[in-house]
Amino acid sequence: MSIEEKDIREAWETVKNIEGEVGKAIIGQKEVIRQVIMGLLSGGHILLEGAPGLGKTQLVKTLSKVLDLSFSRIQFTPDLMPADVIGTNIMVKDEEGHNKFEFHNGPVFSHLVLADEINRATPKTQSALLEAMQEATVTAFKTSYKLPSPFMVMATQNPIEMEGTYPLPEAQLDRFLFKIDVKFPNLSELKDIVTLTTSSVEADVKKAADGEKILAIREIAKAIPIAQPVLTYALKAVMYTHPENVDSPDIAKKYIRFGASPRAAQSIVNSARVRALLEGRYNVSFDDIQYVAYPALRHRIFMNYEGIAEGMDVDVLIKEILHMAEEQI
Amino acid sequence: MKETNKEILRYVRKARDRIHIALILEYTAKASIGAMGIYMALVILSRFIPIYNAYGKGALIACGIIMAAFLISLFKTPKNQTAAKLLDSKGLRERTLTALELLDEDSAIAIIQKHDALEHLKTLDIKKVIKIKFPMKYVMISVILAMSIIISGFIPNPMEEKSIEIFNAKKKILRQQKEIEEVIKRIEINNKLTPEQKEEVKTVLEEMKKELSKVQDVKEGLKALERTENRIEMLKEKYGYKELDKIIEEFSKNEITRDLAETLKKGDTKRLRSELQKAAEDLKNMKQDEIKELSQNLSQLAENLERNPELAEAFYELAQKISSGELGDLQNEISSLNEQINKLMDNQEFSRAIEDVMESLRDAAQNQSQQGQKQQGQGKGQGRSQSETVGQGQNQDRGNDGGKSGAGAGEGTGQNNETQSSQGVAGIGNKKSSGKNVREYEKVFTPSLPGGTGEKSQLHGHKNDEGDTKEYIVDKGIGIKGEMKPYNRVIGEYREKAFQNIEGRQVPQNLEDMVKNYFTSLED
Structure with missing residues (x-):
């Protein structure tokens, strides 16, 4: 695919439009919106963590509107079964009146899937999403079904209500590109939210792109060059999350039980490219790596008992790791 | 495309050159601080421990460090990547770095990126963003340190004299070692010596070399030389040098054996x-x-050859035959004597070779002492004795210790106004003196041939009187049986005797070193 300057400019403008349109319906949370868009353009999935009522569902709904993509929401509960997610074979009559099994798509067959409170479902159900997230396919009764493209899962989890939940296993977490912390809005944003949602006026959200466009932008983003020192910086950042690594900072050795997987490095580089594009740049910078490292590493670093006991903030760890990696470049 | 690449490289190189110049200045200035610090430390240290020419050395080290830093920084050209990184840090967000890597790529995105990078580079004023600052702070510190060093030069250094002494000592010891190496080489090519003899002398010299490598000053070096000389002297004696002299002397007395003595x-x-x-x-x-x-003379000679029993027996048997009047058939005795004397003469060859070695060692020692000591010897000199005799003589001796000990007083003759003549005897170490460095030693009276069979001398003490009274019985006119000699000569005689005793195993083995050290210490 030959990329021209106008394609890049167009892509950049499209992304700006998407941001603008989503921003109309979602008050504040600019970084969350940006990171979600980055996730979508990187072909990844997003884990949103935040208290209820912070507009997580609204964000996904708005995004589907802006992008003119199909959207489904799955409320994860303990009794939710995998078939409820991916779909199942049901007996139907064919044209000749014979009975036959026919696969009925589950809610996962949408461009944008909101897996609400994903940690409330049993691991069995959670793992039903594994194949969908990684391969963008679903296998039921020995038959694989391709999911629509672009496909993105946005899962939410509530960090305060942990009772009766099933924390996502490491393998599941690793499949999310970003883990985004949805913060409580400030006073001004809260005022705007209340004003907007309690009146009869609805946000006039327009379509800014479609699935095709998103896929094209993805291709453009993949072509964004990254200099070797920048790439090394990203890789070192991942390496330093491993406590067994000799060069890792002391803080990592002290508090980290397991470090990030190679998938984290892929996530960082891919999303950094998208970020460069969003910034209107034709190359990845150190800043891009730094920016995406937090959401990309946050859920991939597993703290040991000492870290948990001392209430160590994973973002502090990432900051130290990035600092160390920067010094080594 | 090529133009874009060239332009990017031009900017990068321009930045790199400026970084390089800044680095050269910075490295050199920093090195000058380090160099001055080391210089200062050396100067301070030289006031506590003796360091020869601390200022000179310090200056040399400092110049070396500064020069090294300058040269290293000169040849340590920053990479283009470093320059690109620096440019990117001025708000270009890794555009230059990426463009530099994409120089050889012609893909659409690479071209776009390079154009973008160039556009941004053009907005940079490289002279402004990469300033070449003269590192005034570092230079000032260096200057202050340099000034302090210069000022400290005017403060007297109590260690300076000692450091000069040590330096000279080391230089001399090194020369001594070289001299010994030369001697060893000469020994190797000396055909007069048997392999065993060579080995023996070499062992002594090697030991001395080792000893010299450990010594710290000239004094110790001279002592080591002296000790080696003594050991070689002993080797000479071992191989019968002295015995042959005794035989020659004895044979010279008699008309019949005089030709034999000459042979x-x-x-x-x-x-x-x-x-x-x-x-x-x-x-x-x-x-x-x-x-x-x-x-009788031959019997006496046989007795004197106590260190060579085989030779003594040959002489004794010959003397017996002669005294018993059996002059008819002396073939066996002559054969035996011939054999023994031949052996002795072979050893004489060794002694001569050894003499060469000793000459070299003496020369080495003389060189050291001539430079090391303030006292200078004279070949010709005037002496005043305590017995109020004024002697004037010419001394042709060679001294082993030069001005320091003036130990060798060899064959010089003297005259005094009381027509008393004296013949020089061996001084300390029984060495020949060059006569260049004769020191006046306090003279002491010594009876002639103490304990021997020469002229009699009596000393009477009066216990009940106020002080000691010395009474000399003389044979003729104004004269005394004995003479006033510089004490070093007296010591030399005693020393020689002591060493003979050591050699003859009359001194207990464990006390040998003590005796040697005692006499060596007297020479200081």
Whole structure:
């Protein structure tokens, strides 16, 4: 695919439009919106963590509107079964009146899937999403079904209500590109939210792109060059999350039980490219790596008992790791 | 496209050159601080421990460090990547770095990126973003340190003199070691020595070399040389140098054996037997009292050759035959004597070779002491004795210690106004003196031939009087049986005797070193 300057400019403008349109319906949370868009353009999935009522569902709904993509929401509960997610074979009559099994798509067959409170479902159900997230396919009764493209899962989890939940296993977490912390809005944003949602006026959200466009932008983003020192910086950042690594900072050795997987490095580089594009740049910078490292590493670093006991903030760890990696470049 | 690449490279190189210049200045300035610090430390240290030419050395080190830093920084050109990184840090967000990597790529995105990078580079004023600042702070610190060093130069250094001494000592010791190496080489090519003898001398010299490598000053070096000389002297004695002298002296006394003495002196081993035969023939024509006297002399000689029992026995048997009047068949005795003297003469060759070695060592020692000591010897000198005799003489001796000990007083003759003549005797170490460095030593009275068979001298003490009274019994006119000698000569005689005793195992082995050290210490 030959990329021209106008394609890049167009892509950049499209992304700006998407941001603008989503921003109309979602008050504040600019970084969350940006990171979600980055996730979508990187072909990844997003884990949103935040208290209820912070507009997580609204964000996904708005995004589907802006992008003119199909959207489904799955409320994860303990009794939710995998078939409820991916779909199942049901007996139907064919044209000749014979009975036959026919696969009925589950809610996962949408461009944008909101897996609400994903940690409330049993691991069995959670793992039903594994194949969908990684391969963008679903296998039921020995038959694989391709999911629509672009496909993105946005899962939410509530960090305060942990009772009766099933924390996502490491393998599941690793499949999310970003883990985004949805913060409580400030006073001004809260005022705007209340004003907007309690009146009869609805946000006039327009379509800014479609699935095709998103896929094209993805291709453009993949072509964004990254200099070797920048790439090394990203890789070192991942390496330093491993406590067994000799060069890792002391803080990592002290508090980290397991470090990030190679998938984290892929996530960082891919999303950094998208970020460069969003910034209107034709190359990845150190800043891009730094920016995406937090959401990309946050859920991939597993703290040991000492870290948990001392209430160590994973973002502090990432900051130290990035600092160390920067010094080594 | 190529133009874009060139332009990007031009910017990068321009930045790189400026970084390089800044680095050269910074490195050199920083190195000058380090160099001055080291210089200062050396100067301070030189006031506590002796460091020879601390200022000179410090200056040399400082210059070396600064020069090294300058050269290293000169050849340590920053990479283009470094320059690109620096440019990117001025708000270009890794555009230059990426463009530099994409120089060889012609893909659409690469071209776009490079154009973008170039556009951004053009907005940069490289002279402004990469400033070449003269590192004034570092230079000022260096200057302050340099000034402090200069000022400290005006403060007297109590260690300076000592450091000079040590330096000279080391230089001399090194020279000594070289000299010894030369001697060892000469020993190697000396055909007069047997392999065993060579090995023996080499061992002594090697030991000395080792000893010299450990010594710290000239004094110790000279002592080591002296000790080596003593050991070589002992080797000489071991190989019968002295015995041959005794035989020559004894043979010279008698008319019949005088030719034999000459042959021995010349070292002519081939003629020795014929001369012995001739002497045996001449015996038959000798008078009875002359034969008796010769027999007695030979017996006496045999007694004096206590260190060579085989030779002594040969002489003794010959003396017995002569005294018993059996002059007819002396073939066995002559053969035996011929054999023993031949052996001795072989050893004499060794002694001569050893003498060469010792000459070299003496020269080495003399060189050291001439430079190391303030006292200078003189070949010609005037002396005043305590017995109010004024002597004037010419000394042709060679001294081993130069001005320091003036130990060698060899064959010089003296005259005084009381017509007293004296003959030089061996001084300390029984060494020949060059006469260049003769020191006046306090003279002491020493009776002639103490304990020997010479002139008698008596000393009477009056216990009940107020002080000691010395009374000398003399034979003729104004004279004394004995003489006033510089004490070093007296010590030399005693020393020689002591060493003979050591050699003759009369001194207990565990006390040998003590005796040697004692006499060595007297030379200081």
